[in-house]
Amino acid sequence: MIHHILLTTAVIIFATCHKTTLSSPVKGIYWSENQIFPPSSINTSLFTHVYYAFLFPNNLTYALHVSDATASNASLFALIASTAATRASFIHSTIQVSRIFGFDGIDLDWEFPRDSNEMNDLGQLFHEWRLAISADAVATRRPPLLLTAAVYFAVDFFLSSTPPHKYPVDSINQNVDWVNVMSYSLRGPWGNVTGAPSGLFDPGRNISVSFGLQSWIQGGVVPEKVVMGLPLYGMTWQLQDPNVHGIGSDAAGPGPGLNGAMAYFQVVEFNNQSGAKVAYDVETASVYSYSGSSWVGYDDPLTVTVKVAYAQALCLRGYFFWAAGFDTSDWKISTQASRAWILA
Numbered sequence: 001m002i003h004h005i006l007l008t009t010a011v012i013i014f015a016t017c018h019k020t021t022l023s024s025p026v027k028g029i030y031w032s033e034n035q036i037f038p039p040s041s042i043n044t045s046l047f048t049h050v051y052y053a054f055l056f057p058n059n060l061t062y063a064l065h066v067s068d069a070t071a072s073n074a075s076l077f078a079l080i081a082s083t084a085a086t087r088a089s090f091i092h093s094t095i096q097v098s099r100i101f102g103f104d105g106i107d108l109d110w111e112f113p114r115d116s117n118e119m120n121d122l123g124q125l126f127h128e129w130r131l132a133i134s135a136d137a138v139a140t141r142r143p144p145l146l147l148t149a150a151v152y153f154a155v156d157f158f159l160s161s162t163p164p165h166k167y168p169v170d171s172i173n174q175n176v177d178w179v180n181v182m183s184y185s186l187r188g189p190w191g192n193v194t195g196a197p198s199g200l201f202d203p204g205r206n207i208s209v210s211f212g213l214q215s216w217i218q219g220g221v222v223p224e225k226v227v228m229g230l231p232l233y234g235m236t237w238q239l240q241d242p243n244v245h246g247i248g249s250d251a252a253g254p255g256p257g258l259n260g261a262m263a264y265f266q267v268v269e270f271n272n273q274s275g276a277k278v279a280y281d282v283e284t285a286s287v288y289s290y291s292g293s294s295w296v297g298y299d300d301p302l303t304v305t306v307k308v309a310y311a312q313a314l315c316l317r318g319y320f321f322w323a324a325g326f327d328t329s330d331w332k333i334s335t336q337a338s339r340a341w342i343l344a
Contacts, residue, residue, distance in 0.1 A: 004049045004104040006146060024048065026178065026227050026318030027338055037325030046334045050324070051107050055097065062086050063093035077110040081121035084128075091125075091132045098145055099136070105146025107180065112152055116165040123168025130175035150180045153212035153229075155219035169220040176225065178317050181216060183209040184231035187297065189238075189260035194249045197235040197297045199284035200307055208284070209307065213314060223315040230307065230319050232326035232333060234267045234298025236260045245290040247281050247297075255294045263326035264333060267298050301336035308340040 028049040031039055042050060055064045062080050080090045094106045106129075113119045129147055137144035149172075156166035172179060186207050187195030202208035209228070216226050236255030239245055254260025256270060267289070271278060276291035285306050288297045299307070311319055319337060321327075327334050 004146065006049055006051045006103055006105040006107050006148065023224050023317060025341055025343070026320065027341065028180070028227065028318065028320030029324050029334070030320065030322050031324040034325070039324075042324050043331050043334070046331060046338045048318075049104075049320070051320070052103070053323070054109065057090055057093070061093075062089045064090075064097045074111060074114060077108075078114070078118050078121070081110075081118065081125045087125050087128050091129050094129075095132060095136050095145065099140065099142075103145075105148060105177070107148045107150060109150040111150075112157070113165070113167075115162055119165050119168055123171035126168065126171045126175040146177045147175065148178050148180060148227075149176055150182055153181060153183050153186060153209070154206075154215040155221065156215070158206070166219065167221075173220070173222055173225065178225045178227050179216070179221070180227050180320050181213060181229050182322075183212055183229040184322065185235070188235045189251065189254035192251055194237045194239070194245075194247060194251055194288070194295050195297060196247065196281065196284040196286035196288070198231050198299055199281075199286045200303070200310060201284050203283050210310065213311070213316070217314060224317045226314075226316045228307065228311045228316055228319045230304060230321050230333075230337065231299060232264045232321050232323060234262050234264065234296045236262060236297075237295045239290070239293045239295050242290075242293045245295060246279075247284060247286075247288065249295070251295070255296065262296065262298075264298060264300075265326065265328045267296055268328060270294075270296065299333065301333055304333050304337050305340045308337055312342060 026049055027047050028051060029047050030051040030053050031042060032053045057064055057076065057080060059076055080086045098106055110122065113122050133145050133147060151167060156164050158164050184198040186199065187197050198209060200209045213226065213228060217223050236257050237251035237260065238253050238255045240250040240252050244250065256262065257266065262270065270276060271289050274291035276289040278287065278289045280287050285303055286297060287300050287303050288295065308319060321334060
């Protein structure tokens with residue numbers, strides 16, 4: 001049974017280690033509103049939290065509107081977080097919408113704060129948000145709303161062209177229930193070589209799931225406030241030479257799928273229909289398949305099992321998937337992840 005449904009405002013609203021608190025694990029999944037895969041299609045027995053993605057703040061009032069189609073972006077969130085008045089308007093609206101529509105929490109998806117000033121503003125936003133959530137819980141005599149955030153794969157933007165800037169760790173520890181680390185899309189057809197889109201390891205560079213997760217912990221975030229992201233999709237490339245098809249092979253742009261991306265169930269279909277060869281790469285703990293000049297990097301039940309074990313070894317809070325509707329019809333990956341998470 002699902003425990004929580006959360007609202008994402010991009011904002012989203014939602015619902016074995018020695019641990020210092022009795023925290024239940026997070027097995028989450030994001031659901032983006034669409035008619036092809038309605039929420040009733042989600043196998044809620046596999047998840048503890050479902051994130052409704054997305055609601056966007058109005059660019060004039062900074063309040064959320066369920067029917068509002070106003071596009072949101074990093075600049076708008078930077079503006080919202082920059083003053084007490086705009087923060088208050090935004091926070092009030094998120095709480096109001098959550099209560100009216102019966103959500104259990106709020107998930108902020110700000111991609112991404114661009115410098116240290118915006119990171120400081122984000123920390124202040126979290127602080128004021130927590131105060132408002134606590135006050136609302138007292139006033140309504142209801143459990144406090146959850147407050148989470150979708151964040152970059154690492155605690156700081158060491159790959160950015162701007163000076164390195166780090167997430168507000170102290171504020172996250174004090175005010176946020178957990179962060180959803182987007183440990184995916186680390187490689188893609190925008191690069192000219194094939195790679196593991198969500199490789200657990202990377203022997204050549206610090207662009208890996210393990211490096212990112214450990215950076216959050218080494219940066220000071222309590223492990224129980226870190227939730228690992230898992231992709232239910234693969235990235236595709238077009239090989240320059242079909243006879244050279246390993247990790248790091250030269251590519252000439254996107255392969256099959258929409259802009260070089262395929263849902264996991266489409267990857268399975270591609271493999272079956274094309275007779276693709278499937279290979280596991282030990283160095284990155286990832287899987288890929290290839291047929292002719294088409295190459296796909298992705299996660300499957302085996303690699304997800306390895307990642308779940310790694311997350312538990314780090315004493316993380318849990319995992320989440322992007323996104324509902326991308327798994328197979330029998331929820332192959334989601335089922336395996338749920339089974340692999342060992343309750344201690």
